[in-house]
Amino acid sequence: MTTDTDPTHPWEGDVNEAVREEWREETTAFERITSVIDATTEPVFASEVAERAAVSEPTARRHLKSLAEVGRIEAVAAERGTKYRRSPSILAMRRISALHRQYSKAELRDGIETLREELDALREEHEANDPDDLVTTLDAGSDDWADVSRWRSLEENLKIAKAALSLYDFDPDDTGSAAVGAEGDTSTGDRTTGSLVGFGTGTSA
Amino acid sequence: MTFEGDVDGDRGSLDEFALEEIRKVFEEREPLVAEAGFPNLIDPRALTVRLEKGISDADGARFDVRWFRSGYYSFHYTDAIGQDFRWDYHPKDGAPDKHFHPPPNPETGDPVPSCITVEQPELVARAVHELWRRAFETGSLVHLNTADNPP
Numbered sequence: 001m002t003t004d005t006d007p008t009h010p011w012e013g014d015v016n017e018a019v020r021e022e023w024r025e026e027t028t029a030f031e032r033i034t035s036v037i038d039a040t041t042e043p044v045f046a047s048e049v050a051e052r053a054a055v056s057e058p059t060a061r062r063h064l065k066s067l068a069e070v071g072r073i074e075a076v077a078a079e080r081g082t083k084y085r086r087s088p089s090i091l092a093m094r095r096i097s098a099l100h101r102q103y104s105k106a107e108l109r110d111g112i113e114t115l116r117e118e119l120d121a122l123r124e125e126h127e128a129n130d131p132d133d134l135v136t137t138l139d140a141g142s143d144d145w146a147d148v149s150r151w152r153s154l155e156e157n158l159k160i161a162k163a164a165l166s167l168y169d170f171d172p173d174d175t176g177s178a179a180v181g182a183e184g185d186t187s188t189g190d191r192t193t194g195s196l197v198g199f200g201t202g203t204s205a
Numbered sequence: 206m207t208f209e210g211d212v213d214g215d216r217g218s219l220d221e222f223a224l225e226e227i228r229k230v231f232e233e234r235e236p237l238v239a240e241a242g243f244p245n246l247i248d249p250r251a252l253t254v255r256l257e258k259g260i261s262d263a264d265g266a267r268f269d270v271r272w273f274r275s276g277y278y279s280f281h282y283t284d285a286i287g288q289d290f291r292w293d294y295h296p297k298d299g300a301p302d303k304h305f306h307p308p309p310n311p312e313t314g315d316p317v318p319s320c321i322t323v324e325q326p327e328l329v330a331r332a333v334h335e336l337w338r339r340a341f342e343t344g345s346l347v348h349l350n351t352a353d354n355p356p
């Protein structure tokens with residue numbers, strides 16, 4: 001793996017300022033804006049994105065507007081103008097697509113079963129229906145906050161896995177690839193067992 | 206205390222996209238990365254970054270990285286010779302939200318304020334990498350959590 005800068009060469013001064021400076025030098029304004037907005041779960045104004053991405057406000061506004069127009073991010077009408085945030089549906093679709101690409105039908109079914117079992121165990125253990133139920137019973141110092149987070153992740157993972165499984169029946173262009181997947185229950189896609197995988201494989205920009 | 210038992214408050218669910226950004230930072234910037242990703246994409250719990258070598262000639266090392274929708278995170282380093290430390294950002298009784306669990310053992314030592322103040326996933330990953338790299342180059346854990354260089 002190669003890098004533009006020598007990783008063995010240490011920074012000078014404060015590490016926080018140094019990494020911000022490096023980031024600005026190594027990336028384009030557009031890359032920094034998408035990177036900032038991809039980490040933004042609550043809607044923010046273009047001015048805030050501009051500051052975080054180290055770009056001018058007009059530049060941020062222009063790129064954000066275009067990204068929203070093509071559906072890559074979400075524009076939210078606010079009292080004083082437009083706010084922006086990452087698109088939950090785009091993010092969900094990227095995950096669904098990665099799962100569909102890397103797991104067979106059988107593997108997805110097994111995975112879904114495992115997620116359901118763990119969810120049942122949490123419901124039983126805490127005598128609550130969902131994580132929000134559990135939150136209302138917890139104090140700041142409780143040991144159960146980890147379960148709240150885990151529970152939220154599990155619920156989301158279950159929805160994503162179910163959607164990925166249903167993609168096997170979806171073949172609008174009639175390419176036959178969905179049917180192949182449906183028959184080949186034991187195929188393992190292009191996932192290599194035992195190794196680490198990422199969501200970006202194959203579709204990342 | 207382990208990371209799972211260490212969080213006082215709601216940190217939201219895991220943010221796979223922040224973790225994907227962080228994976229790219231390590232892969233692009235660190236030649237010693239052997240592998241980086243999730244063991245299981247159906248139920249991702251943490252990003253694993255495996256390193257061929259650790260600090261002080263450790264034979265192998267890894268970062269386990271967690272990032273949550275709330276922006277809270279944990280970058281946890283462990284290696285083949287038992288060195289163990291982590292930079293965290295999450296609500297914690299008796300410590301600032303951004304704190305560092307120093308070596309040799311983050312489960313027993315008191316956390317101290319973290320020197321990492323940036324908050325973007327990509328920037329936090331770069332800062333963790335720089336701090337780790339300096340410790341690797343010098344073979345010393347003493348200045349892991351010192352923002353200034355030279356220390």
